[in-house]
Amino acid sequence: MINYVYQLVAPGTFSVKYEEAQFESQVIIKPRYMSICHADQRYYTGQRERSILDRKLPMALIHECCGEVLFDPSGKLKSGEEVVLIPNVPGEHSDIILENYAKGAGFLSSGRDGFLREFISLPEDRLVRHEGIPQKLAAITEFVSVAAHSIRRFDCISHGIRNRIGVWGDGSLSFIVANLLKQAYPGSEIIVIGKNPGKLSYFTFADETILRDELPAQFEIDHAFECCGGDGSYYAIEDIINHINPQGTVMLMGVSENRVAVNTRDVLEKGLAVIGSSRSGRADFEQAVSWMKNERFQRRLDMIIFEDEKVSSVEDIHRAFRMDRNTPFKTVFEWGL
Amino acid sequence: MIFGGILAGGIGSRMNMADMPKQFLNLGDKPMVVHTLEKFLLCPKIEQIYIGVHPNWVLHMEDLVNKFINIRKDCVHIVSGGGDRNVTIMNIVDAVERDYGESEEHYIITHDSVRPFVTSRIINDNIDTVLSHNICDTVIAATDTIVVSEDGNMISDIPVRSKMYQGQTPQSFQVNLLKKLYRALGEEEKAVLTDACKIAVVQNEPVYLVKGEPSNLKITTVSDYKVAQAMVGGKVVD
Numbered sequence: 001m002i003n004y005v006y007q008l009v010a011p012g013t014f015s016v017k018y019e020e021a022q023f024e025s026q027v028i029i030k031p032r033y034m035s036i037c038h039a040d041q042r043y044y045t046g047q048r049e050r051s052i053l054d055r056k057l058p059m060a061l062i063h064e065c066c067g068e069v070l071f072d073p074s075g076k077l078k079s080g081e082e083v084v085l086i087p088n089v090p091g092e093h094s095d096i097i098l099e100n101y102a103k104g105a106g107f108l109s110s111g112r113d114g115f116l117r118e119f120i121s122l123p124e125d126r127l128v129r130h131e132g133i134p135q136k137l138a139a140i141t142e143f144v145s146v147a148a149h150s151i152r153r154f155d156c157i158s159h160g161i162r163n164r165i166g167v168w169g170d171g172s173l174s175f176i177v178a179n180l181l182k183q184a185y186p187g188s189e190i191i192v193i194g195k196n197p198g199k200l201s202y203f204t205f206a207d208e209t210i211l212r213d214e215l216p217a218q219f220e221i222d223h224a225f226e227c228c229g230g231d232g233s234y235y236a237i238e239d240i241i242n243h244i245n246p247q248g249t250v251m252l253m254g255v256s257e258n259r260v261a262v263n264t265r266d267v268l269e270k271g272l273a274v275i276g277s278s279r280s281g282r283a284d285f286e287q288a289v290s291w292m293k294n295e296r297f298q299r300r301l302d303m304i305i306f307e308d309e310k311v312s313s314v315e316d317i318h319r320a321f322r323m324d325r326n327t328p329f330k331t332v333f334e335w336g337l
Numbered sequence: 338m339i340f341g342g343i344l345a346g347g348i349g350s351r352m353n354m355a356d357m358p359k360q361f362l363n364l365g366d367k368p369m370v371v372h373t374l375e376k377f378l379l380c381p382k383i384e385q386i387y388i389g390v391h392p393n394w395v396l397h398m399e400d401l402v403n404k405f406i407n408i409r410k411d412c413v414h415i416v417s418g419g420g421d422r423n424v425t426i427m428n429i430v431d432a433v434e435r436d437y438g439e440s441e442e443h444y445i446i447t448h449d450s451v452r453p454f455v456t457s458r459i460i461n462d463n464i465d466t467v468l469s470h471n472i473c474d475t476v477i478a479a480t481d482t483i484v485v486s487e488d489g490n491m492i493s494d495i496p497v498r499s500k501m502y503q504g505q506t507p508q509s510f511q512v513n514l515l516k517k518l519y520r521a522l523g524e525e526e527k528a529v530l531t532d533a534c535k536i537a538v539v540q541n542e543p544v545y546l547v548k549g550e551p552s553n554l555k556i557t558t559v560s561d562y563k564v565a566q567a568m569v570g571g572k573v574v575d
Contacts (some may be wrong), residue, residue: 003373
């Protein structure tokens, strides 16, 4: 079978690679819904460094996707079952190091083709059933799993005083992290710190929302999640170090293209744990799916999802990427190619 | 039910590069007809697939299915083709009705075996359109100016390009309607009307358009074959 792979060959330019697909040993999936991540936009708009673009392109974008099983040679999955696709390619197996950090780990849509393809083949263990979750929502499971992953690590690492947890950022990641924190720690106060009053107004479930410019000097938190990335990382980390209580845990989740200066004097003085959290593994996908089966959470997710028109041509892919830049949160679309 | 009808009855006379009919030549590591068949097998809405093959090549096709096809193999049926395209389609229709009976709910998506670059989008658009409109044809807008010449020496007409399309496949039909239209033709007309959709057009039966793709090319000549091999990054076998 000749598979169509929609590769980004240069910023803003897609080209079709006709790939002779060998599907003998893997599950064949028809992608149904996809979602655009900031990382995809950084490639699409050429915000990555030239040397990175030269090394990684041509490449199919998109790593947030759900689809339908067409054939599983192992027989574990049935044709027609709806699944979420895990873009992680596990590295060296270890009982201690998690699959998304292990040496040799890869990621589809970072140096390897992502999910913008006519058909996808993956090993059976890279698929998680999402029965009970509408496809439009299931498309962002990877994104939810990244939040689930950070909370899982936070739970293992942070000390037990969790009265007040601060979440920096007012975007989609912050929305999901803050919401899951509220579910995971119902006794904790969740405070969201952002820059945009309009976006912060969506965070009605949080105990408090504060504009960054209006943070009171005496503001205190026990732990913090940084969900800003980009230029906002510096300011968020600066605020967190200023306002966090001693021995707090700082979860860094936002990606920044530039190096970020950190006030290490206060990190040392307060004895902070600064933890990087990136991507997710199968266990996090399963946790995410379990959370997403909750109808209340589904209604929350619905608020931050904009469903664009179905994508049935390369022009439509461009349209979805343009649309995503003009929507405040997540853009999903049905895949018709 | 929705059936696939893959037309692989050709004997390769235009290729002049091998004795083997072109649909059996390798594209990459597999014969073209296998690529085409796999695309249809990966469309869950198509329940059964019939391949029309020249009688001399039926056993060869059976071998290819056994060797290469590992999904939904029991949905694949091989039918001995007729002298021309429409006879092959009608042989497939007969086989469908022998196996599944007559029904107003039977639809068939017919496709050239030598168009292995067909996409699931095109197949699904054919299914949606044939279910609502009974007959559809896959086309792309003409990019070159089309010139008509009655005698092959001089231009007799240059039609407005924006109204010109190039026909591809799939061509899809409600089975009973196709049978009715074909049976209404005289033997002479049957010999002349080699395009299945034209059978409908000449009888004023509406045929709806489905957008094809320039990449859904028909591999007919040696240069087509070279282009197709280059597209999949395969070696050209001369």
